[in-house]
Amino acid sequence: xxxxxxxxxxxxxxxxDERIDQLKAMWxxxxxxxxxxxxxxxxxxxxxxGKAHRLGLQxxxxxxxxxxxxxxxxxxxxxxxxxxxAEAPRAAAPVAAPPPxxxxxxxxxxxxxxxxxxxxxxxASGDAPTPAPQPRIISVGPGGFLxxxxxxxxxxxxPAPPRRLVPAKPSPEIADKTSLLDLTERICKxxxxxxxxxxxxxxxxxxxxxxxxxxxxxxxxxxAQLPRGTRRPPPPMPFGGPRVR
DNA sequence: CCCTGATTCGC
DNA sequence: GCGAATCAGG
Numbered sequence: 587x588x589x590x591x592x593x594x595x596x597x598x599x600x601x602x603d604e605r606i607d608q609l610k611a612m613w614x615x616x617x618x619x620x621x622x623x624x625x626x627x628x629x630x631x632x633x634x635x636g637k638a639h640r641l642g643l644q645x646x647x648x649x650x651x652x653x654x655x656x657x658x659x660x661x662x663x664x665x666x667x668x669x670x671x672a673e674a675p676r677a678a679a680p681v682a683a684p685p686p687x688x689x690x691x692x693x694x695x696x697x698x699x700x701x702x703x704x705x706x707x708x709x710a711s712g713d714a715p716t717p718a719p720q721p722r723i724i725s726v727g728p729g730g731f732l733x734x735x736x737x738x739x740x741x742x743x744x745p746a747p748p749r750r751l752v753p754a755k756p757s758p759e760i761a762d763k764t765s766l767l768d769l770t771e772r773i774c775k776x777x778x779x780x781x782x783x784x785x786x787x788x789x790x791x792x793x794x795x796x797x798x799x800x801x802x803x804x805x806x807x808x809x810a811q812l813p814r815g816t817r818r819p820p821p822p823m824p825f826g827g828p829r830v831r
Numbered sequence: 832c833c834c835t836g837a838t839t840c841g842c
Numbered sequence: 843g844c845g846a847a848t849c850a851g852g
Contacts, residue, residue, distance in 0.1 A: 601844085619836065633845050635836060640843070647836085 599628035601637055613638050616646070764790025774800035776807075 599605075605626055612622045619631040619638070626634065764773065764787050774789035775798045791800035799807055 618834085620834080630845075631836085632847080636838095636845055637843090639837080 599626075606637070606641065609634060609637060610641065610643060613643050763787035774798070774803055776800070776803035 601609075608626060609622060612625065613619075613634075617625075619634045623629050623631040623634040629637075763778070763785070772793050774791040774793050776789035777786070778788060779786040789800055789803055791802070793799060794801045797807075
């Protein structure tokens, strides 16, 4: 079969459509930049945040944004070496401009009273009851599965993403295991099973400092090459190799 | 101390 | 356009 000249693997990760797609999906879902960055791999959370903003994705409850932008009392970074800094007209909104943020902010309403107790409508009409709060699995890409817990936020806003949504799969099995959302730099990312399986999850143990896996799985991942002729079980090396320090 | 996102600026 | 550095709040 023909090799695809396109899609040449560039060592430098760039924001491909697919990655941007995942970024958007996760960001809108309420995932933190760290988790998104960790999942995408090769990018830091800052990169994710920066890209998200460039994409026009507005961020939600941020700890620091509480203030409206009265003044930039934050001299972030060193001043320009040159220049007479003449206070450039930075987005000066002369008048008006009460831009009503059409951002429902998912996490803005954690206590969402919407999930009202007892639906009167259903009782009156005996119509279809409210959907059960079951964990749903949303696929955001090849190998990227996001689990939404019942207690999570976001109830009524499926912006009809043109993505492939896997119809929720009641998998209480993964609920007890480490999902992709639970992964951090300190969590063992050793995959258990294969992506797509209902019980696919991660090890979840505390990582061996400096490694993406726990001590036990580090031993599995970083095995010395066995002499040829020796049959060895397929080493499930999930992601790129270890980082040299 | 950990986390979070926002912002800015050099590349 | 991208992302590190920095800031700032919880």
